[in-house]
Amino acid sequence: MxxxxxxxxxxxxxxxxxxxxxxxxxxxxxxxxxxxxxxxxxxxxxxxxxxxxxxxxxxxxxxxxxxxxxxxxxxxxxxxxxxxxxxxxxxxxxxxxxxxxxxxxxxxxxxxxxxxxxxxxxxxxxxxxxxxxxxxxxxxxxxxxxxxxxxxxxxxxxxxxxxxxxxxxxxxxxxxxxxxxxxxxxxxxxxxxxxxxxxxxxxxxxxxxSFYNIFIARKRKIANLIILAMATFFCLKLKPYIIIALFPGLFFWAILIYRSRIESPFIKFLAGPVAIVLAGLAGYLAVNKLGNEFSKYSISGVLQTAEIYQDWHTILAEAGSASGYSLGTIDGSARSIITKIPAAINVTLFRPYIFEVRNPVMLLSAVESMFLLIFTIRILWKTGVRITLRAIFNNPTAFFCFFYALFFAFCVGFTAYNFGALVRYKIPCIPFYLAGLYILNKQTIIELSRNKKTNSPGNFSPETQLNS
Structure with missing residues (x-):
């Protein structure tokens, strides 16, 4: 039977x-x-x-x-x-x-x-x-x-x-x-x-x-707490690293929105560094807490796992694998990992390039990656790097989207050994990155138009359409 x-x-x-x-x-x-x-x-x-x-x-x-x-x-x-x-x-x-x-x-x-x-x-x-x-x-x-x-x-x-x-x-x-x-x-x-x-x-x-409803909109807290607990449970059971990447960004989001509602300039100024410290601490504690339950997600486990996968990157690239990529030499130290952050983010969001396509499945990913790259360059070219960064840091929702998307992009870009695996692993960050780009595009258009009328550099203000 x-x-x-x-x-x-x-x-x-x-x-x-x-x-x-x-x-x-x-x-x-x-x-x-x-x-x-x-x-x-x-x-x-x-x-x-x-x-x-x-x-x-x-x-x-x-x-x-x-x-x-x-x-x-x-x-x-x-x-x-x-x-x-x-x-x-x-x-x-x-x-x-x-x-x-x-x-x-x-x-x-x-x-x-x-x-x-x-x-x-x-x-x-x-x-x-x-x-x-x-x-x-x-x-x-x-x-x-x-x-x-x-x-x-x-x-x-x-x-x-x-x-x-x-x-x-x-x-x-x-x-x-x-x-x-x-x-x-x-x-x-x-x-x-x-x-x-x-x-x-x-x-x-x-x-x-559920996090938005509990901590920002402040409605139906009990029901949303249950939803948050269940969703977190499934993430932890299936892919714990999503929680590691997501929750520090969520805490940043809430703190920065509360900061935007503060009227005192002095307290608002202090809230920024406090948010960075608290979110950083939350991320560190999350990694180590998860490390107790899932050893490969601890700090030492991440370094060891990254080194192993990067060895595979090199082998596949040198062997001419159809979909393998390499980020270069990794010795397992924190410094070597930090130096690979730009390349890891780039490979997740903007690769494979069209000329790297080796099969029909990769073609879809390459077209999307090219769109994301062009859209990103367009915003940076139109507004400039300095204004773009200022807009991100002054917009809580845009900051959350980019913080989570870039952190997650680094994690999967650094540990996936080929484009075939990467195209699946990266999907939890793509909607957030593109949503962040759309928010940023809207805000920069408004602010640039305002600056042209006033002939002044102006300041980006946090979002004003937040419904509480």
Whole structure:
């Protein structure tokens, strides 16, 4: 029985039969609840269904790429774990429950006949996502595409919440934020379907949404505390480094917004250095706290991991690997890591360049990277580096977006060994970086126009459209 279940093909005639049914059913439910979620705001209501449709198609595309192009990969192994759990459900629901909630090491002998068929035995985070896939597979009859559609639809909640958070702060940028959060092709593709990145991006969006509501908008604190706790839990279980990068930026965001509301110039002046110290301390404590639970995320673990991966960078580059890249020699010291920060950020946000493309999958990433590079250069060229930096530091939301995006870009650019892995790892920072660019572009246009009228250098003021 187990062998028959386990060796079931990933895409079958069942997918062709059930996919349209689930696709239409999800859209019908979404259309019904749209007014409950969005309300009567016609300005953004028009994005809700199209954003979901793109995400659903993205989940289907991921499965087809892995099945027909890669001939297997992470998503197929998550699905295989779901098959085992679904098979256990038909045999004994108690065994299914144990497979669903226990870690591989904690499973008792009663599940022995099943646990041997499971992947990711030594990778707790991937094993956990296999359990998540197993849960959703129950509602998709363990058929791959319906299961992927359900995961994509569920994860869309966090994506939409992130869009709504930015929109509440800058309502005039609704179109730009829709592009940045809902319609970036690589984020739609790699952030959908049966992949960890789908859940982690959604969890990051929920963290931002709930943090904003608790500490900045100050509403529905209990409900948002629960959302924040759950989203943080999923991030910690799947990709803890997202929390390491995200939470210092969130604390910066809140402190800088409180600073913008202070009327006393002296206290406002002191608040800046205090914010830097507190956010830096929070980041340091987060890394070391996580290091107690996940050794590779401790300070020493990061240095060791970085050195190992950078050795692979060099080997792949020298061997002429199709997608490998190198940042140069790394000796494991803090100084050598600091010197690689610009290159690591560059490789995450702006590479692969068009001339580095080696396969069709890389082409999509290269086109997006070129767009981000041109957009960034355009802003710097139009306003100048000094004015741009001043605008960032005086705008709490822009500062948060860039702080998190650049910190995260450094982390993944420094530890991913090739462009194929990087295109997936970097998606949690791309919406924030592009949203930051749109905010910065709007603010610099306004300020430059104001300066032309007054013929004075002027000062950038923090955002004035914040809704409390």
């Amino acid at each position: 187990m062998k028959e279940i386990y060796y079931r093909k990933m895409l079958t005639i069942d997918d062709l039969a059930l996919t349209p049914v689930y696709f239409i059913l999800i859209l019908m439910i979404a259309y019904f609840i749209r007014n409950l979620i969005v309300g009567n705001d016609e300005q953004i209501k028009k994005y809700f269904i199209p954003g979901l449709i793109f995400k659903l198609f993205g989940s289907i595309a991921v499965g087809m790429i892995y099945f027909f192009y890669y001939n297997g990969g992470d998503t197929t192994e998550y699905y295989n774990n779901a098959l085992v759990m679904y098979g256990a459900l038909s045999d004994d629901p108690v065994i299914f429950f144990k497979l669903l909630v226990y870690s591989y090491e904690d499973m008792d002998p009663s599940v022995f006949d099943y646990k041997g068929w499971l992947y990711f035995r030594r990778d707790p985070s991937s094993f956990f996502f296999g359990q998540i896939t197993g849960f959703f597979s129950v509602f998709g009859f363990c058929v791959y595409t319906p299961t992927a559609l359900l995961i994509a639809a569920f994860s869309y909640i966090g994506i939409w919440c992130l869009f709504m958070t930015f929109y509440r702060i800058y309502p005039d940028l609704h179109k730009e934020f829709a592009i940045a959060v809902l319609f970036i092709p690589s984020v739609i593709f790699w952030g959908s379907g049966i992949l960890k990145d789908c859940f982690t991006l959604s969890s990051a969006g929920l963290c931002v949404y």
